[in-house]
Every structure is written in structure tokens, then in C-alpha cells.
Amino acid sequence: MSSTPVVRPGERVPARLLPSSRPVLSPVTRGKFGRVAVVYALLWSGGLLVAATGNTVAGVAAMGLLLPGGGHLASGHIAHAAMALAAFGLAVLVWWMIGAVIAPIAVWLAFLLEAAMTHSHSHLSITWIAITAGLVPCIVVVAFAVHLLRHRHQVVVARRVNTELAHVTFVQTAVPSTPEPSVGEATADDLAHLRFALDLALQPLSEFAGFDRRDQFREAALRYQLCVLGYALSMYRYTAAPAFAGYLAEAQEQSILKMGDKRVWGYWALENAWGRMSLGRDPVDNHDNVMLTGWQGAAVGMYESFGDNRFSRPGGLTYTWSDSQQYRHDFHDLAESIHRNMRRSAYTLFSCEPRWIYPVCNTFGVNTLVAHDRLHGTDFHADLSEPIARAYEQEFTRPDGKLIGVRNETLGLSWNIWASDGVSLPTTYWMNAFLPDQAHRAWWLTKRNSLEFDGERYRLPRTAANRCDVGNYSFGSDSFAHTFLSLTAREMGDDEIADNAFAYVDEKEDVERSAGVARYEGLSTQGNLYSLLSRFSRPAANRDLIGAGLPAHWLAGPRLAEAAYPDVLVARAVTDGRALDLVLYPGDGGVRTTVVVDQLRPHHRYAALGTLDATVEADRHGRARVDLDIEGRTVVRMEPTS
Numbered sequence: 001m002s003s004t005p006v007v008r009p010g011e012r013v014p015a016r017l018l019p020s021s022r023p024v025l026s027p028v029t030r031g032k033f034g035r036v037a038v039v040y041a042l043l044w045s046g047g048l049l050v051a052a053t054g055n056t057v058a059g060v061a062a063m064g065l066l067l068p069g070g071g072h073l074a075s076g077h078i079a080h081a082a083m084a085l086a087a088f089g090l091a092v093l094v095w096w097m098i099g100a101v102i103a104p105i106a107v108w109l110a111f112l113l114e115a116a117m118t119h120s121h122s123h124l125s126i127t128w129i130a131i132t133a134g135l136v137p138c139i140v141v142v143a144f145a146v147h148l149l150r151h152r153h154q155v156v157v158a159r160r161v162n163t164e165l166a167h168v169t170f171v172q173t174a175v176p177s178t179p180e181p182s183v184g185e186a187t188a189d190d191l192a193h194l195r196f197a198l199d200l201a202l203q204p205l206s207e208f209a210g211f212d213r214r215d216q217f218r219e220a221a222l223r224y225q226l227c228v229l230g231y232a233l234s235m236y237r238y239t240a241a242p243a244f245a246g247y248l249a250e251a252q253e254q255s256i257l258k259m260g261d262k263r264v265w266g267y268w269a270l271e272n273a274w275g276r277m278s279l280g281r282d283p284v285d286n287h288d289n290v291m292l293t294g295w296q297g298a299a300v301g302m303y304e305s306f307g308d309n310r311f312s313r314p315g316g317l318t319y320t321w322s323d324s325q326q327y328r329h330d331f332h333d334l335a336e337s338i339h340r341n342m343r344r345s346a347y348t349l350f351s352c353e354p355r356w357i358y359p360v361c362n363t364f365g366v367n368t369l370v371a372h373d374r375l376h377g378t379d380f381h382a383d384l385s386e387p388i389a390r391a392y393e394q395e396f397t398r399p400d401g402k403l404i405g406v407r408n409e410t411l412g413l414s415w416n417i418w419a420s421d422g423v424s425l426p427t428t429y430w431m432n433a434f435l436p437d438q439a440h441r442a443w444w445l446t447k448r449n450s451l452e453f454d455g456e457r458y459r460l461p462r463t464a465a466n467r468c469d470v471g472n473y474s475f476g477s478d479s480f481a482h483t484f485l486s487l488t489a490r491e492m493g494d495d496e497i498a499d500n501a502f503a504y505v506d507e508k509e510d511v512e513r514s515a516g517v518a519r520y521e522g523l524s525t526q527g528n529l530y531s532l533l534s535r536f537s538r539p540a541a542n543r544d545l546i547g548a549g550l551p552a553h554w555l556a557g558p559r560l561a562e563a564a565y566p567d568v569l570v571a572r573a574v575t576d577g578r579a580l581d582l583v584l585y586p587g588d589g590g591v592r593t594t595v596v597v598d599q600l601r602p603h604h605r606y607a608a609l610g611t612l613d614a615t616v617e618a619d620r621h622g623r624a625r626v627d628l629d630i631e632g633r634t635v636v637r638m639e640p641t642s
Contacts, residue, residue: 012169015444016437018158022399024151028346029395032412044133051129057116059124063132064112068104071115074124074132084111096406096415098217099275099288099353154399161401161445170440171493176548177540185572185583186240188633190535192518195566195587197232197532199517200525201251202565205258212472212525216267217353219470223264223292225526227364230255230299232532237306238545239536242554243580244573245306245598247565252303256311259296260319268292269321275354283319284329284337287344291352294365297334298430298546301371304331305549312376335372338365339380347409348384348391355409359396360423363430367546370434374549381434389435397438401445403427420465421450425484429491433546443492451485451497457504458497460485471524479505479520480527487534491542502534516566516588553577558606558638561623562596568630579639582610590631597638598623610636 025033043065050062051074064071069084084107091103186194200210214220233252241248259265268289269281276287283292300311310316315328341350342365349362366388369381381388396404405419424446432439452459459482460466466481468474486501509520519528557575566587573582580597600606600618608616612627616638628636 011172013172015165015168016441017162017165018401026395029412061116064115067136068108069111070132074128076128099271102274157400173540176544183574184240191569195517196519198251201254220472226255226258227295227299228529232529234302235533236536239538241570241573243559243575244570245561246563265319282327284333288351288354290361290365293334293337294368297368298364300331304375307555335380342384347395348387351409357407357409360427366434371546421460422465422481425488429488432491433543458500469524469527471526479509483531490537493539558597558599561598564593567591567593582636584630584634586630592629594625594627596625605641606638607641608638
């Protein structure tokens, strides 16, 4: 009897190969296609029967059921039929963009009624009836033939890829990847860029100065900017200042609380109405909306990892519609909603916009489950780990390993245009926290298929998708894509590529500086925030923060509890459980200030290096006020005197 060998963290393991055999249609998608085919076959048969009765108006209407503009086509009005098909195609695009399933339905029915009621149809041509009835089946046959050829080509590519992958190994990382995570030190320039995020977060809750305002349905929406703001602040706190609360914790809180503003989440009332035909406005208790529950849930999970569970208390996450109507939720509700919707979905992954499933958005949902399980002892992710892995491998990955970026929940259809590097890179980054084997393979494929080295820089293909800043929909610059290249490379442990890609963005983009605050002028707000996430990241940092959280002595040891912003900027703050080490910078020139340190031993004396007093004593609450002068880089250390 043989047993599976135990692989220890730090050992090299073989890369995950692509599945050796793949059906032409994946299992769930095949079932969706089958049901759609049965429904259409019934419509098709009924339409022909009605057309054969000789009733012209009824026949035109019946032909209109077979395809948009079918009534026009069956009666020989080719131009009108072409207009109907074009309008229907535009309506499908609207459906995809904002979840309005009502749009293609309304267009289809409008042209059906218009053909049946407003045109003079003396007779239906047998020839045009045959053409109308045969058009959709012919399109389906041609589309399937094209898919079959592409599938066979992708299978051949997969075999070649597997031949190479068979010789590739990755380092098996533990969670956390190291017992004592490294804590770096931010530079003065890092802190200037960080102030851009702090200023966004610390403004009054009702204000959104500095945020891009384009729309609230797609990638530039406020909710995404707020969530990435939270991720960036959490990553800075984790890798540079885990022993700092103060205005940093307040900024994290504010980025989460702002999500309750109707201007951020109110889009859902519209999407639920025109996508699910439901008047329910609740952004959490519904069948979709992982683009809010998952994205915000990951931000909350990161925040709670620093020891504050305020968002898990009843009403901790409240979404305000009006003075008289609020939807009171908490972190548990987010996780339960995600878990419930994943169990309900045949694909396991579930919709953002109603009926459109994006695997990238679902990575945030899974990260929410992982963090909630760790923080609250639930088993949401454990319950779904196998179906989630199967969904990503079978339903949302092509045979050649390329990500399928979006799939329709009802029809099973997918859009190949939604599988660019701008989608695969963030999917890889967030997937590393729960499917590291698939993430490492995806990263290897990105390097194999997309990444080029021109002798100086690693570059992504100059496609339209890679030259779009999705934070404001501007085209021309590839800095947004290379920001994500840097972030993903760092998470996956490719520091050389990460440094190179970040340097490319840093050199290419002009930096706007004002009153000590720095931002990349050519990047959107979201792009600047992602650049901060990359700036403060390290290998497996997201995997560690989501899956393991902070070491216990980081949470229990002394910490910087209060400091004036922007007078005091924190480049480093770390504790070993007994002592506190700080590196501080002045916000604008030298400053004499007082900071507060808490989580000290009550009534104990601490030696203080770099402060005005050589020793300080904690009060009965374990807090101490510390006076100091900050002139340039200032090092402070506090440790018990005995």
C-alpha cells in the first residue's frame, strides 16, 4: 500500500499540470446549453406551427419569437431585420455592462410587436420562413464548429505546455510563509505617496474629494476605489507598521464605513430591478453582488486581522438608503451571503451583475470566507474548497490554461474578450491565498505567454486592454497594467520582475507633489491605490494576511496608539511583545509633538530612546504619553526597564 508523501513548507513541489483531457463543453456549461436548447426547440417548433396556420399577424409574431427581428425577416423586410439584430446586439452589451437583462428582452419583444402590428404583411414567404427558422440553428452549428476547432487547438497547446510544466517546480509555502513576518521600513517618498491614500480616507464620511467619479456600475465605481484603498492601507500596516493604530486604523475604518453611503452602493437597487426583476434594495441579502460583498468582505477581513472586530458587531456595516431606511449588516452577513450564494450556484462562483459571473470578483469572495473562517471559527471555505477549486479549473479555465474572464449564469456563454492580462493578473494575485497551485501555474503561464524582456524592462503586450486604465477608462498608457504586473509578481515571489515593473511605472509617470502629498499624475485614483498596494507588498503577503493574520505578540505588545496627522508619519512600527520600535518622519519640517503608546504593562516603567524623557511610566490602563522632537528620520525604542 502506498501513501501520498507529505510535503513540508519550503520544499519544492511539481507544478500543477493542466488537465490531460477536457470535454468540448465543461460539465455545468453543457447542462446550461442543454436546457437553453430544449427551450428554444419548443419555441422553434411552436413558431413553425403557428406560421403554418396561415394567420399572417400570428405568423409574423411567431417568427419574431425565433430571433430578434424574425417577423421582419420572414416577411421579407431585410433592412428592418438587420436593424433589429443590431439593436439586440447593443442591448446584450448593455446587459453585460450593467446587468440589465430587461434590455435585450425589451428590444426583442418591441421588434416582434412592431413587425406584427405596424407593417402590412400580405403574406409570409415560405422561403423567408425557412431562412428565418434556419438562421439561429445555422449560427449555433457554425459557432459550435468554431468552438470545436479552437478547443482542439487549445488541447494541443495544453499538451505542449504540460511537457514544459513537467519540469517546473514551485516552493510550497506555509500559511504564514514564515513564523515571524518581515517588517520593512517605508522611505520618505513611500510616505509621501501613502499620504494620498490617508487624505482620501480621513476626509469626512460624506465627502469624496479625490475619488474618480465616472459611473457606479463598472470598474471605475467608487466601491472599487474604496476597497482598494482599504487593501493598500492594510498592506502598509501589515508590512511596515503592525504596531501602529492611531490615524491609520481610523483611515482603514473610514474606507469601510464609506461603503454605506447610497452614492456607493445605491446602484444595486437598479441592477436588482432590471437584472432580477426584484424591487429588493438590500445589497447583501440577495442572489448576486459579489462585487460588493466579496470586495468589501476582503477589506473587513484584513482590518479585523489587526485585532478590532467592530464590523462583526450587529449593524457594524450599515447601508443607508434614506433617513428612514437602512440595511444593517455585519461581517458575518457578508460571509454568510457569499457562502449561501456559492452553494446555490451551479457554477459555485456566482454573479456580480445579475447573471454575469466574473471569476476575478469571486476571488475576493473566497478571500472573505478564508479570513472569516480564521477570525470567527466558521468553516465556510472548508465547506466549499473542493467545488471552488473545481469551478476555477473546469468551468473558468480554457484547456490551454487561459482564464475565462466572464460567463453567463443562465446561458453558459462566455466572452473571450474579457480574459486579458488586466483580468488574469488580479485573479492570480488574489487566488494565491486559497488556490496557490493554480495561481503559480497561472503566473508561470503569464510569464511564458505574455511577458517579454526588451533588455531593460519586462513588458506586457501592447494590447488595447493593457493600455487602458480601468480606474477612469482612459486609453494610451500601460502603467495600470504594469502596476498589476508588479503587484502580482511580488505576491508570487518574483521580486526581480516586481521591482522592474514598478520602476517602469515610476519612471514613466510624472509625480504630482503638493504639500507633502505625492501621486502619479497619469494614473487614476484606483491606479495610484494599486501602486501603493504593490509598493508595500512582499512575497506571499496577501496569502499570509488573509490566511494567517498577525502573530499573537504583534497584537498583544506595545503599539503606537495616537499620533498627530500629518505632523507624524510612521515609516516603521513593530513590537516583539515587550518592546516597541518606531521610525518616524515629520510631515512638513521638524516638529515637537506628543504621541501615545498603549498596551504597556500598567504602572511599569519603560526606557525610551529617541524621546525627550529617558524613561516613561504607563498609567493604570497601560498607556503613556511620550514627548519627542522629530527632525528627519527619527528612531524611537521603548522597552521595559526590568
